[in-house]
Amino acid sequence: MADPYYITTAISYPNGRPHIGHAYEAIATDAIARYQRQLGREVRFQTGTDEHGLKMVQEARKRDLTPRALADEMSGYFKAMAEKLEISCDRFIRTSDADHYRASQAIWQAMEAAGDLYLDRYEGWYSVRDEAFYDEKELVEGEGGAKLSPQGTPVEWTAEETWFFRLSKYQQPLLDLYAAQPDFILPEARRNEILRFVEGGLSDLSVSRTSFDWGVPVPGSPGHVMYVWVDALTNYLTGVGYPDDVELYETFWPAHLHVIGKDIVRFHAVYWPAFLMSANIPLPRAVFGHGFLLNRGEKMSKSVGNVTDPMELADRFGVDALRYFLLREVSFGQDGSYSEEAIVTRCNADLANNLGNLAQRCLSIIAKACGGVVPEAGDRTEAEDALLASVAAAEAGMHDAMGDLALHTALDAIWSAARDANQYFADQAPWSVRKTDPARADTILYHAADAVRRIAILARWAIPNGADKLLDLLGQHGDARCFEALGHPLAPGLTLPAPVGVFPRLEAPVEA
Numbered sequence: 001m002a003d004p005y006y007i008t009t010a011i012s013y014p015n016g017r018p019h020i021g022h023a024y025e026a027i028a029t030d031a032i033a034r035y036q037r038q039l040g041r042e043v044r045f046q047t048g049t050d051e052h053g054l055k056m057v058q059e060a061r062k063r064d065l066t067p068r069a070l071a072d073e074m075s076g077y078f079k080a081m082a083e084k085l086e087i088s089c090d091r092f093i094r095t096s097d098a099d100h101y102r103a104s105q106a107i108w109q110a111m112e113a114a115g116d117l118y119l120d121r122y123e124g125w126y127s128v129r130d131e132a133f134y135d136e137k138e139l140v141e142g143e144g145g146a147k148l149s150p151q152g153t154p155v156e157w158t159a160e161e162t163w164f165f166r167l168s169k170y171q172q173p174l175l176d177l178y179a180a181q182p183d184f185i186l187p188e189a190r191r192n193e194i195l196r197f198v199e200g201g202l203s204d205l206s207v208s209r210t211s212f213d214w215g216v217p218v219p220g221s222p223g224h225v226m227y228v229w230v231d232a233l234t235n236y237l238t239g240v241g242y243p244d245d246v247e248l249y250e251t252f253w254p255a256h257l258h259v260i261g262k263d264i265v266r267f268h269a270v271y272w273p274a275f276l277m278s279a280n281i282p283l284p285r286a287v288f289g290h291g292f293l294l295n296r297g298e299k300m301s302k303s304v305g306n307v308t309d310p311m312e313l314a315d316r317f318g319v320d321a322l323r324y325f326l327l328r329e330v331s332f333g334q335d336g337s338y339s340e341e342a343i344v345t346r347c348n349a350d351l352a353n354n355l356g357n358l359a360q361r362c363l364s365i366i367a368k369a370c371g372g373v374v375p376e377a378g379d380r381t382e383a384e385d386a387l388l389a390s391v392a393a394a395e396a397g398m399h400d401a402m403g404d405l406a407l408h409t410a411l412d413a414i415w416s417a418a419r420d421a422n423q424y425f426a427d428q429a430p431w432s433v434r435k436t437d438p439a440r441a442d443t444i445l446y447h448a449a450d451a452v453r454r455i456a457i458l459a460r461w462a463i464p465n466g467a468d469k470l471l472d473l474l475g476q477h478g479d480a481r482c483f484e485a486l487g488h489p490l491a492p493g494l495t496l497p498a499p500v501g502v503f504p505r506l507e508a509p510v511e512a
């Protein structure tokens with residue numbers, strides 16, 4: 001396999017259980033990783049947990065646990081979620097892993113060797129919730145005159161001796177980077193925010209802490225642990241063997257895409273490339289800041305009590321339904337809203353009534369009327385030509401959309417062919433044609449089955465379970481599930497297993 005591709009999610013803070021925003025990011029990134037695999041690329045996909053920092057220390061204290069015990073427990077939930085949601089990661093990294101300490105210390109030493117780290121006293125505002133330092137000018141006023149970060153989180157005054165990173169030195173190199181690589185920050189709106197921020201000037205960044213010890217020790221500086229974002233961002237390098245596994249590193253670094261949420265674009269598009277420039281490490285090709293998921297249009301928060309457990313949704317509606325809904329309904333890059341009713345409506349329309357119904361009807365007739373063997377196709381009529389053209393247009397539309405990371409548009413293109421295939425089947429009515437012209441009925445059944453096969457291959461990166469079940473029912477294995485297989489027709493004469501329903505109808509939630 002050639003053409004390596006490295007993609008990552010952000011790593012989540014395991015200071016609580018995963019919520020649907022975490023699930024969304026993992027699903028979207030997984031969809032892109034699977035798409036790239038179906039193209040035949042050698043993909044490496046990493047996700048995991050970000051376990052150091054003050055936020056973890058404080059939450060552990062509240063629960064009377066050590067930070068490590070808290071991380072062990074909660075990281076387990078994130079791992080279980082990844083498994084349940086069919087997240088096809090090659091590594092689930094924990095920043096408490098030993099090789100991650102090694103990588104973080106190596107990048108630190110490289111930045112130090114470049115003359116970019118110096119010891120000084122830090123005095124300024126810190127938000128534990130964001131694990132971020134803010135300039136006075138960035139703060140906003142909250143209720144009762146309280147000072148809040150631009151994200152609306154509380155800030156506290158901190159004063160301690162820390163190591164500083166010469167971020168100010170990288171203002172111009174960063175602006176040059178954004179100009180030379182307009183696709184470095186995606187989508188465009190996020191790029192503009194970052195441009196404005198960097199053009200406004202960059203202060204040096206405090207990159208170590210002495211007031212707690214839950215972090216990666218700063219090499220040669222007892223009492224200092226690294227600022228959590230220095231080690232967190234380095235996870236992307238750890239996962240490809242930096243600094244020891246040269247072969248893995250050279251195969252996959254620089255990363256093709258870091259998928260993250262819109263609230264942490266600054267860390268990925270400013271700090272991260274600056275650290276890498278300093279350490280003389282090539283930069284990732286792109287950072288995509290997706291939108292936030294809102295519960296019925298409202299921000300999720302523990303106090304409002306509308307934080308949804310993604311595992312419950314997956315149990316209730318099925319993994320494919322949850323994945324399909326999130327990928328189809330949210331414009332990738334923008335905020336999106338979800339509700340149980342919306343999941344039911346969307347999935348019943350597109351999965352149960354459309355693709356699932358077509359597959360079920362077509363395969364049952366093949367089972368009954370053709371002895372479960374894919375029939376021979378006779379001469380094509382205009383109807384078959386139109387169906388084939390619709391599926392070919394879906395394929396082209398999907399690739400175009402995926403080139404722009406417009407996952408929702410890619411699915412829309414595929415489902416336009418699914419609608420056409422359903423219409424074809426209803427119009428051609430093979431069950432009634434069979435009575436007068438069995439050869440023509442065979443042709444219709446063949447083309448309907450081939451359309452299902454093609455649509456399942458096209459949609460497999462989004463709904464891996466259901467698509468694979470359809471492809472099982474169509475006798476398609478292994479390589480026959482990659483996009484390359486779209487270049488070949490379905491083989492007549494293939495004996496198929498007994499058909500079963502693939503996408504169950506979902507029940508609407510009962511009003512409380």
Ligand code: ME8
Pocket residue numbers: 009010011012013014020021022024025050232233235259260261262263264291292293294300
């Ligand atoms: O930020 N909708 O961790 P995190 C969509 N550890 N995405 C959401 C979301 C929502 N409602 N809420 C959060 C961190 N996210 C750091 C990252 S990376 C080196 C370190 C996204 O657990 C969020 O934007 O707060 C981020 O990309 C990811 O979930 C983890 O968030």
